[in-house]
Amino acid sequence: MTTSYEENAVGRMIPPEVNDQPAIPFKGVGKHKPAGRKYGPPIATCAEYPDDGDKRVPDLKTALVEAGLKDGMTISTHHHFRNGDLVANQVFEAASQLGVKNLTWFPSASFPCHEPITEYLEDGTIHHIEGSMNGPLGRFASQGKMRGVGVLRSHGGRYQAVQDGEVQIDIAVIAAPTADPFGNANGLTGPSACGLLGFALADSQYAHKVIVVTDNLIPFPCIPWQIHGNYVDYVVEMDKIGVPEKIVSGTTRITKSPDRLYIAELTAQFCDVVGIIRDGFSFQTGAGGTSLAISKYFGDIMRQKEIKARFARAGSNQYLVDMLEEGLIDYILDGQTFDLEGVRSMRENPNHVNTSPFTSYNYHGKGNFASMVDVVILGATEVDVNFNANVVTHSDGYLLHGIGGWQNCLFGKNVILPIPLFRDRIPIIRDEVTTICGPGELIDVIVTERGIAINPRRADLLEAVKDSDLPLKTIYQLKEEAERICGKPKSAQFEDRIIAAVKWVDGTVIDVIRQVKE
Amino acid sequence: MFSIGYLREENLSNIGTAGNKGADIRSDCLVTLELTEGGGLCINLESKVEALYKDSIIELAEDMLAFFEVENAKLQIEDSGALPFVLAARIEAAIKQCAQTDKEYWPELILENQYQTEKDRYRRSRLYLPGNTPKLMLNAGIHKPDGIILDLEDSVAPAKKDEAKLLVRNALRQINFYGAERMVRINQLPRGLNDLPCVVPHHVNLILVPKCETPQQVKQVDERISEIAAEKGLTYPIYLMPIIESALGVINAYQIASASERVVAMAIGLEDYTADLGTLRSKEGRESFFARSQLVNAARAAGIQAIDSVFSDVSDMEALQEVVLESKALGFDGMGCIHPRQIKVIHEFYAPSQQEIEKAQKIVQAFDEATQKGLGVVAIDSKMIDPPVVKRALRTIDLGIKSGKLPADWKSGYDN
Numbered sequence: 007m008t009t010s011y012e013e014n015a016v017g018r019m020i021p022p023e024v025n026d027q028p029a030i031p032f033k034g035v036g037k038h039k040p041a042g043r044k045y046g047p048p049i050a051t052c053a054e055y056p057d058d059g060d061k062r063v064p065d066l067k068t069a070l071v072e073a074g075l076k077d078g079m080t081i082s083t084h085h086h087f088r089n090g091d092l093v094a095n096q097v098f099e100a101a102s103q104l105g106v107k108n109l110t111w112f113p114s115a116s117f118p119c120h121e122p123i124t125e126y127l128e129d130g131t132i133h134h135i136e137g138s139m140n141g142p143l144g145r146f147a148s149q150g151k152m153r154g155v156g157v158l159r160s161h162g163g164r165y166q167a168v169q170d171g172e173v174q175i176d177i178a179v180i181a182a183p184t185a186d187p188f189g190n191a192n193g194l195t196g197p198s199a200c201g202l203l204g205f206a207l208a209d210s211q212y213a214h215k216v217i218v219v220t221d222n223l224i225p226f227p228c229i230p231w232q233i234h235g236n237y238v239d240y241v242v243e244m245d246k247i248g249v250p251e252k253i254v255s256g257t258t259r260i261t262k263s264p265d266r267l268y269i270a271e272l273t274a275q276f277c278d279v280v281g282i283i284r285d286g287f288s289f290q291t292g293a294g295g296t297s298l299a300i301s302k303y304f305g306d307i308m309r310q311k312e313i314k315a316r317f318a319r320a321g322s323n324q325y326l327v328d329m330l331e332e333g334l335i336d337y338i339l340d341g342q343t344f345d346l347e348g349v350r351s352m353r354e355n356p357n358h359v360n361t362s363p364f365t366s367y368n369y370h371g372k373g374n375f376a377s378m379v380d381v382v383i384l385g386a387t388e389v390d391v392n393f394n395a396n397v398v399t400h401s402d403g404y405l406l407h408g409i410g411g412w413q414n415c416l417f418g419k420n421v422i423l424p425i426p427l428f429r430d431r432i433p434i435i436r437d438e439v440t441t442i443c444g445p446g447e448l449i450d451v452i453v454t455e456r457g458i459a460i461n462p463r464r465a466d467l468l469e470a471v472k473d474s475d476l477p478l479k480t481i482y483q484l485k486e487e488a489e490r491i492c493g494k495p496k497s498a499q500f501e502d503r504i505i506a507a508v509k510w511v512d513g514t515v516i517d518v519i520r521q522v523k524e
Numbered sequence: 525m526f527s528i529g530y531l532r533e534e535n536l537s538n539i540g541t542a543g544n545k546g547a548d549i550r551s552d553c554l555v556t557l558e559l560t561e562g563g564g565l566c567i568n569l570e571s572k573v574e575a576l577y578k579d580s581i582i583e584l585a586e587d588m589l590a591f592f593e594v595e596n597a598k599l600q601i602e603d604s605g606a607l608p609f610v611l612a613a614r615i616e617a618a619i620k621q622c623a624q625t626d627k628e629y630w631p632e633l634i635l636e637n638q639y640q641t642e643k644d645r646y647r648r649s650r651l652y653l654p655g656n657t658p659k660l661m662l663n664a665g666i667h668k669p670d671g672i673i674l675d676l677e678d679s680v681a682p683a684k685k686d687e688a689k690l691l692v693r694n695a696l697r698q699i700n701f702y703g704a705e706r707m708v709r710i711n712q713l714p715r716g717l718n719d720l721p722c723v724v725p726h727h728v729n730l731i732l733v734p735k736c737e738t739p740q741q742v743k744q745v746d747e748r749i750s751e752i753a754a755e756k757g758l759t760y761p762i763y764l765m766p767i768i769e770s771a772l773g774v775i776n777a778y779q780i781a782s783a784s785e786r787v788v789a790m791a792i793g794l795e796d797y798t799a800d801l802g803t804l805r806s807k808e809g810r811e812s813f814f815a816r817s818q819l820v821n822a823a824r825a826a827g828i829q830a831i832d833s834v835f836s837d838v839s840d841m842e843a844l845q846e847v848v849l850e851s852k853a854l855g856f857d858g859m860g861c862i863h864p865r866q867i868k869v870i871h872e873f874y875a876p877s878q879q880e881i882e883k884a885q886k887i888v889q890a891f892d893e894a895t896q897k898g899l900g901v902v903a904i905d906s907k908m909i910d911p912p913v914v915k916r917a918l919r920t921i922d923l924g925i926k927s928g929k930l931p932a933d934w935k936s937g938y939d940n
Contacts, residue, residue, distance in 0.1 A: 264663075267865070268667060493577060495576035499575070
């Protein structure tokens with residue numbers, strides 16, 4: 007077996023096949039250019055659908071049966087309800103009751119609320135997951151308990167896989183905060199309002215069968231139709247599809263940790279010194295506590311300089327909305343709203359625009375937004391001395407996070423990772439990361455509380471900081487400093503068995519994850 | 525049979541525990557040692573970082589047990605990501621609850637920690653760090669306080685005093701505070717005298733003497749430090765900062781300030797002081813006006829720095845700013861802080877304002893000119909400037925330079 011493994015462009019050994027499908031080793035950024043035509047779903051005929059536009063069926067199980075649910079199918083769901091999703095678990099509960107086996111679950115992301123899915127992985131209803139495996143599901147997979155091999159993709163990579171036919175969705179189940187009987191749907195109103203439904207866009211267009219599930223059915227027309235009813239086969243009304251306080255938790259606040267605030271301040275200062283923060287610039291900072299603090303510091307600098315940003319890509323929340331309303335930002339191009347202020351703003355403000363992985367991230371698009379952003383702030387669990395970074399596994403080897411939009415955002419003009427030099431005793435900068443999720447050539451700056459390391463490939467940035475009083479160090483110096491404090495860590499120990507493959511944004515395999523030795 | 529050299533005493537027990545565990549605990553560990561009557565050593569480790577550091581933790585534990593000649597014991601380590609010096613302090617503390625020994629297990633004193641500080645260095649901010657809470661210590665230096673205080677007194681629970689002493693000792697040897705003056709607040713005397721042997725040999729820069737009421741107390745600390753320094757052959761200076769926290773202390777302030785050559789600054793602690801007066805600490809602070817003024821006067825008379833009390837509302841930066849400005853106006857040089865976020869505000873507002881600096885620059889410039897021309901009188905726009913005004917201006921310039929608000933070579937480009 008091992009002999010047929012092939013080394014990819016970042017030095018990782020890639021098996022010839024994943025889940026019996028050929029695996030293409032990562033070739034380098036922008037190297038893989040598949041030819042041919044995009045995948046197309048079966049031709050539909052409107053004559054087969056009710057003239058009165060009423061596509062309602064009594065319940066989810068009926069919808070799944072009518073959609074032709076059977077063994078081995080690929081079923082998709084979406085994560086716009088985040089940890090408040092009540093739909094995905096019910097899909098597989100129904101499938102399990104129907105005795106269906108060996109399904110592939112193709113979520114846009116999973117959350118701790120999906121822990122019950124382990125039951126359906128155990129009883130054989132689900133063969134494997136293609137999508138993020140967070141927390142309990144990741145641990146389950148890392149322990150080697152999943153039958154098939156998990157496949158991790160970025161949000162953009164998911165769109166790519168759908169468009170080039172790598173993944174063919176048999177049934178998409180789209181949870182909709184508001185919908186009409188025709189299947190038009192949006193996320194702006196209703197008890198489970200989440201803002202937008204962009205993660206479900208590809209599924210609505212390419213799945214063989216599409217089921218819309220809602221707890222806020224309104225008469226036709228549902229305006230705006232973020233999801234077009236013309237793609238939808240069935241509409242199911244339910245009492246409750248999400249837990250509002252877990253959908254838009256509103257708990258994300260600017261960090262109070264003095265260490266994180268310091269890192270945030272240093273990051274903003276760096277951006278200012280190198281000239282990123284100028285009139286008309288664009289940024290994406292994310293919604294974590296440190297990221298929010300960076301947005302706030304950006305705002306302070308903009309006010310002081312009397313300049314504004316042309317757009318911010320988001321993850322929106324109250325802080326970003328405040329900046330939009332204050333006039334510090336012309337547009338928010340939003341991929342998901344994290345609190346009710348974000349939802350409200352998207353509903354009311356035409357400059358707060360809903361986007362999807364198609365517009366923002368898709369590898370098979372004729373360009374996308376991610377590469378136009380001046381500065382992107384991202385996280386990582388580990389970074390190596392070549393600036394390769396990991397976001398999916400921890401240093402102990404366990405798969406605990408999804409990729410999200412992280413890989414896609416690496417295409418921003420300046421990619422900065424503000425991270426503590428060590429967490430508890432775990433150094434972040436390693437000789438080699440446990441799992442490579444992003445190649446070092448796309449990662450420009452690491453900002454830690456003990457210094458800033460600039461990727462040597464970025465001679466322009468090194469030049470720009472030459473005369474500044476920023477605490478600059480090499481990545482090797484940072485690594486040594488962490489190891490002096492923490493001790494040199496051993497690497498995690500693995501079994502041979504591969505439990506997941508990590509796809510690059512173009513569909514090639516950048517790394518694999520193995521079962522943890524326990 | 526217990527190991528040779530171990531005397532069983534009344535206050536020793538078969539089981540020793542040190543450290544902490546729990547949901548909120550990070551960078552710490554709970555160590556439980558049970559001496560057994562045979563069976564050798566049994567080490568049981570549960571660690572959040574087992575995959576990365578299991579071997580090195582076990583190695584450390586074995587080395588320490590051998591060092592302290594423990595031959596038969598069960599050692600349980602429940603680790604929440606403790607750094608090696610924390611693990612070592614906890615293991616040593618657990619051993620010392622079970623066995624009488626004079627031995628000490630010292631981690632390396634890192635080179636970066638072997639610096640001395642100047643008597644009159646800037647002491648605007650000094651950040652309190654509870655002496656038994658490792659996670660708050662590790663990154664304290666990155667916030668660039670003028671000083672850090674490893675506290676053995678009020679922030680450490682009575683039952684944890686002994687283990688805190690070992691943790692503080694190891695912290696002094698291992699944590700890089702990036703140039704902050706390294707201070708330790710010992711316990712109130714007489715207990716505090718017993719803290720000194722654990723602190724003095726580890727390159728501490730300054731000792732805070734809490735609840736100081738008499739010059740004799742300062743002398744006692746001074747003498748004990750000198751004894752230890754002589755015994756260990758220590759050559760670096762160790763300064764003292766008495767903290768006045770009672771009516772008697774206020775009355776004796778000048779005698780305390782001038783009790784020893786080591787005293788470089790004197791601080792006031794208003795919580796205890798107002799309690800001693802039988803009043804409450806108010807926001808306006810009228811009740812402590814006399815004490816604070818007295819302290820400033822005594823400090824200046826003794827030629828040392830006057831340091832104000834802490835401000836306890838860590839979320840109210842505007843109120844802190846007011847407090848700092850008032851404190852500076854009263855003549856204080858700095859104050860304590862209990863959260864890193866306070867440091868920036870304290871530095872900003874104890875430092876001279878831009879306006880004050882500009883005025884001082886004019887005066888110093890005029891003074892220089894007068895000196896060059898051999899004039900006895902300094903004047904600006906035909907207005908005479910008195911010598912004390914010049915003295916104050918020189919001090920403002922000095923503070924401006926130290927606080928980074930004025931380049932040290934400002935005169936070279938100065939053009940009024």
